[in-house]
Amino acid sequence: MTSESTERINAENITEDEFFFGHKACAGCGGSLAVRIALKVLGERTLLVEPAGCMSAVSFNYPQMSFSNNAIISAFAGTGAVLSGLKAGAEVMGWKDYHVLGIAGDGGTADIGLQALSGLIDRNDDVIYLCYDNEAYMNTGIQKSGLTPFGTSTTTTPAGKKGKGNLKHKKNLFEIVAAHDIPYAATASIGYIEDFANKIKRASEVRGTSFIHVLAPCPTGWGIDTSETVEVAREVVDNGLWYLAEYYDGEYHINRKPKEFKDIHSYIKRQGRFKHLDEEDIKEIIAQRDKTWKRLQQYSVGQ
Amino acid sequence: MSGKKFISGDEAFAQGVRLAKAQVISAYPITPQTIVVERLSEMVEEGELDSKFLHVESEHSALMAAMGAAATGARTFTATSSQGLLYMAECLTYVAGGRFPIVMMNANRATALPWSIYGDHRDSLSLLDHGWIQIYTENAQESLDMAIQAYAIAEQEEIRLPVMVNLDGFVLTHTYEAVDIPTQEQADAFLKPRETWDKLDFDKPVSMAYTVGPDLNEEYNLLHHKALLNVAKHIENIDVSFEKIFGRKYGGLINGYRTEDADLILITLGSISGLVRDVVDELREEGVKAGMIRIRFMRPFPAEELIRETAHASAVGVLEKDISFGFEGTVYSNVNSALSKSAHKISTYDFIGGIGGKNISKEDVRSCFAAMQKKESEEVRFIGLEVEDDI
Structure with a gap:
């Protein structure tokens, strides 16, 4: 893959046009910010598919549709397949100059949609798959998904007398996707919005399937103030619990490697979903973080 | 390929799909449906059929991919059987409720358990309420002919619904008969390319397959019901025009x-x-x-x-x-x-x-x-x- 062909997107040059508005997302929703920015980068000639999840629930309510581009809902498990169908249809119809984008949540991607996503990457159809990760099934009321981190209290992993919330670590989705030898995969955070926007742009320039996993906090499910979404999404990168990376040409690249990780206590303590965690749990979270980074650094080039 | 050929029901159906010029085909193999998709793959590979063939990883994805393609206005086809049909069951209601005129061949086969690859009608009959038009054919000739007619029915403006054409597993799918294969000119005279307003459109962007609340959801179901009833009104005309061109008629329902x-x-x-x-x-x-x-x-x-x-x-x-x-x-x-x-x-x-x-x-x-x-x-x-x- 060659380096980016055109100017980087930034706050100055990103379009003023909006393609996602009038929706019913909660105040401070990180997922809706990811959708808004992705469409600003890709533009009106984008064929969008969304399965069941927060973003489709808030935006496809007849007669109040919230996308000014073409959009369609998929069965929950079907995002990867509908993407291939849209692309194949657009090709046989002879359409030119368009993007095909799928946007699914963490459950819709890492759990129920994982098989169709794997099939999509295997076919290597020229589409973009965006997973907005708010770390639980938020639309149905905060249930654990495969991307819910260790220690999270959800309505299906409630922290109680015995439990510490979710006992499983986050599924390693980025590396699962990369293991398909996908042309382009990246992680991002809505806390680093310029990085995210430029990864969407880069994905749109790749031939074949590209995948972006963007962390998108949910004030309702995480127990933070609606004004804290972006700040928390930055902090999780700065403390190393999330990372900004890319995979292309068969190699991993870490985009942002903090010299020193920010202490994770403030990140844990400010969120309602983690308020039951003690020092021992925090040690476990740090150990897992360090293990992930060690592995990533071994994989990555230019370290 | 036209004229009398000695072929199986599966092959006859594949010939019908070729003549109908399905533009996007997505399918996953299952006995006794497999031969249909094998033949179609060959036709695409040999250039006899100008179509995109999507290799999907499941029946669920087969129908979801067909839905995505149908949403662009393309003519689409998929085929399955038995557990495969049941595996894609939730997608059946999406496709029917969304009014996507997909044609699917189902090779009727028993449902597990007890496990059996042989035929009965429990698979498709258990899905009668999923909003599809359901056709059952008697022989390979009717199977080929209904593959073509199915698109005329599915894409009729007052219908716009998916069609499931059912062939008895093995008895029909795998037995050989002398089948008259029409010419492409005949098929083209009967079936025009799909034209629809109900699709994604860059000039007039739309949202498809959306949510409808309790206020109007029942009304949407009523429209769906009436569209299905409209088949009875159109089937005779479709059959008459079919007879004029192909010299065969099947009557109505x-x-x-x-x-x-x-x-x-x-x-x-x-x-x-x-x-x-x-x-x-x-x-x-x-x-x-x-x-x-x-x-x-x-x-x-x-x-x-x-x-x-x-x-x-x-x-x-x-x-x-x-x-x-x-x-x-x-x-x-x-x-x-x-x-x-x-x-x-x-x-x-x-x-x-x-x-x-x-x-x-x-x-x-x-x-x-x-x-x-x-x-x-x-x-x-x-x-x-x-x-x-x-x-």
């Missing part, structure tokens, strides 16, 4: 045989109908006023047609490869409901046979007529059992 004055009528679906016709002829020679009705469309259900066709019958039996456990055969439930509106009282019988590929013999069929003739009890009975039904 049902196909009656010696019913005009029939006292005893046996109703069937699919490939067993030929055997039943033979038995009807034998019984007629013996002086029994026997007749047969083959139901071609289970949805829309031919209620009025059945009442009309059974006007002189004192008894009507249903011979079906299905059981709705804990009640009766599904075809029988539908027939009985229709005949309850008949002006005269008809005794009705439900004969369950051919489950899991069990052979239905001529003697079995005669026993159905005998039970009706002797006015035996009307309880549901399983025919052709290897063991005594004394449990």
Whole structure:
């Protein structure tokens, strides 16, 4: 893959046009910010598919549709397949100059949609798959998904007398996707919005399937103030619990490697979903973080 | 490729899909459907069919991919069988409710457990309520012809619904017959390229497959119901124009045989109908006023047609490869409901046979007529059992 062909997107040059508005997302929703920015980068000639999840629930309510581009809902498990169908249809119809984008949540991607996503990457159809990760099934009321981190209290992993919330670590989705030898995969955070926007742009320039996993906090499910979404999404990168990376040409690249990780206590303590965690749990979270980074650094080039 | 060829039901259907010029095909292999998608893959590879073939990782994805392609206005095809059909079941309601005119071939096969790759109708009949048009064909020629007609029905403006064409597993999918393969010119004269306003459009962007709240959801279902009923209105015209070009006609939702004055009528679906016709002829020679009705469309259900066709019958039996456990055969439930509106009282019988590929013999069929003739009890009975039904 060659380096980016055109100017980087930034706050100055990103379009003023909006393609996602009038929706019913909660105040401070990180997922809706990811959708808004992705469409600003890709533009009106984008064929969008969304399965069941927060973003489709808030935006496809007849007669109040919230996308000014073409959009369609998929069965929950079907995002990867509908993407291939849209692309194949657009090709046989002879359409030119368009993007095909799928946007699914963490459950819709890492759990129920994982098989169709794997099939999509295997076919290597020229589409973009965006997973907005708010770390639980938020639309149905905060249930654990495969991307819910260790220690999270959800309505299906409630922290109680015995439990510490979710006992499983986050599924390693980025590396699962990369293991398909996908042309382009990246992680991002809505806390680093310029990085995210430029990864969407880069994905749109790749031939074949590209995948972006963007962390998108949910004030309702995480127990933070609606004004804290972006700040928390930055902090999780700065403390190393999330990372900004890319995979292309068969190699991993870490985009942002903090010299020193920010202490994770403030990140844990400010969120309602983690308020039951003690020092021992925090040690476990740090150990897992360090293990992930060690592995990533071994994989990555230019370290 | 045109003219008479000796081919299987699966191959005949693939020829029909080729002639209909399906633009996007997505499918996942399952016995006994596999040959359809193998042939179509070959046709695409050989350049006989200008189509995108999507290799999906499941039946669920096969139908979701077809939906995505149909949303762009493309003509689409998929095929499946049995567990594959059940695996894609939730997608059936998406496609039907979203009014995507996809054509699917289903090779009728038993549903697990007990595991069986052989034919019966439990797979498709269990999904009658999923909003699709359901057709059952009798032979390879009708299968090819209905592959083409199915698109004309599905894409009709007042219908715009998906069509499932059902072929009996193995008995129809894998047996060879002399089949007349029409020319592409004939097919093109009958079936125009798909034209629709109901699609994604860069000039007028739309949202498709959306949510409708309690205020209007029932109204959407009513529209769907009426669209399905519209098939009855259009099927005759479609069949007439088909006959003009291809020289073959199938009639409407049902196909009656010696019913005009029939006292005893046996109703069937699919490939067993030929055997039943033979038995009807034998019984007629013996002086029994026997007749047969083959139901071609289970949805829309031919209620009025059945009442009309059974006007002189004192008894009507249903011979079906299905059981709705804990009640009766599904075809029988539908027939009985229709005949309850008949002006005269008809005794009705439900004969369950051919489950899991069990052979239905001529003697079995005669026993159905005998039970009706002797006015035996009307309880549901399983025919052709290897063991005594004394449990």
